[in-house]
Amino acid sequence: MIRLFHISDLHFGLEDRRALDWVAGLVRDEAPDGVIITGDLTMRARSREFAAAARWIGALDAPVRIDPGNHDLPYFNPVERFIDPYRRFRALEATVTRPLLLDGLAMDALAIVRLPTTAAAQWRLNWSRGTVGTAALAHALAQIDALPPGLPVLVTCHHPLVEVGTQGRALTHGGNRALAALAQRGVLGVLSGHVHDAFDMVNPTASGPVRMIGAGTLSQRLRTTPPTFNQLTFDQGQLTVCARQLEGVPAEAFGRYH
Ligand SMILES: [Fe+2]
Numbered sequence: 001m002i003r004l005f006h007i008s009d010l011h012f013g014l015e016d017r018r019a020l021d022w023v024a025g026l027v028r029d030e031a032p033d034g035v036i037i038t039g040d041l042t043m044r045a046r047s048r049e050f051a052a053a054a055r056w057i058g059a060l061d062a063p064v065r066i067d068p069g070n071h072d073l074p075y076f077n078p079v080e081r082f083i084d085p086y087r088r089f090r091a092l093e094a095t096v097t098r099p100l101l102l103d104g105l106a107m108d109a110l111a112i113v114r115l116p117t118t119a120a121a122q123w124r125l126n127w128s129r130g131t132v133g134t135a136a137l138a139h140a141l142a143q144i145d146a147l148p149p150g151l152p153v154l155v156t157c158h159h160p161l162v163e164v165g166t167q168g169r170a171l172t173h174g175g176n177r178a179l180a181a182l183a184q185r186g187v188l189g190v191l192s193g194h195v196h197d198a199f200d201m202v203n204p205t206a207s208g209p210v211r212m213i214g215a216g217t218l219s220q221r222l223r224t225t226p227p228t229f230n231q232l233t234f235d236q237g238q239l240t241v242c243a244r245q246l247e248g249v250p251a252e253a254f255g256r257y258h
């Protein structure tokens with residue numbers, strides 16, 4: 001049995017300290033096999049926000065892997081955004097990643113493959129939205145195709161690949177095509193964040209159904225639910241998802257920021 005905590009959208013700079021303490025305590029007490037963080041580690045990709053993220057993630061007593069979110073690309077520095085947009089993220093990744101994965105693939109009974117959905121620039125006004133580049137998709141599919149046949153695969157990305165009915169939207173460019181390609185390969189699930197509400201659903205595609213799993217947020221940028229994260233249990237070929245919710249958050253807190 002493999003037990004993973006899937007957390008997302010910590011947004012250091014506008015983090016929810018109580019939610020972070022809660023999750024860190026659960027990691028300590030329940031010792032999951034790994035922690036997967038699907039992006040938006042910071043609010044504005046400031047150095048001090050990355051430093052705070054590094055302190056919190058680095059103190060978790062579990063293997064960790066992280067993906068970048070749209071908030072993790074330099075916001076105030078356009079030169080860096082275009083020349084080396086992932087520099088700060090990579091520095092953090094090098095600091096906090098602990099071997100849940102080997103060359104992008106993971107563990108004995110389960111593989112984890114990243115599909116990037118963030119872009120330094122896009123031909124549309126809102127750069128926060130997701131996009132799946134042709135090369136990025138090809139790279140992820142090649143990783144999946146190189147795995148031993150039958151090995152279950154979880155794909156991680158920041159933006160949901162298609163809309164999932166949450167208040168927040170992803171509007172991921174190229175998402176339908178990517179999701180169909182992943183369905184064709186029979187992946188176990190596609191993990192994401194970004195919309196700040198949890199979900200677990202089976203989505204139809206031209207190539208068959210595929211499971212999409214979203215983790216909520218551990219920040220103050222709440223949408224419709226208190227801070228949550230997903231507990232994933234993989235046992236005898238079955239993946240079970242449980243959204244665990246921080247209790248005691250007043251209802252008027254919801255929807256504050258959007
Ligand atoms: Fe976010």
Ligand SMILES: [Fe+2]
Pocket residue numbers: 040069070071158193194195
């Ligand atoms: Fe995001």
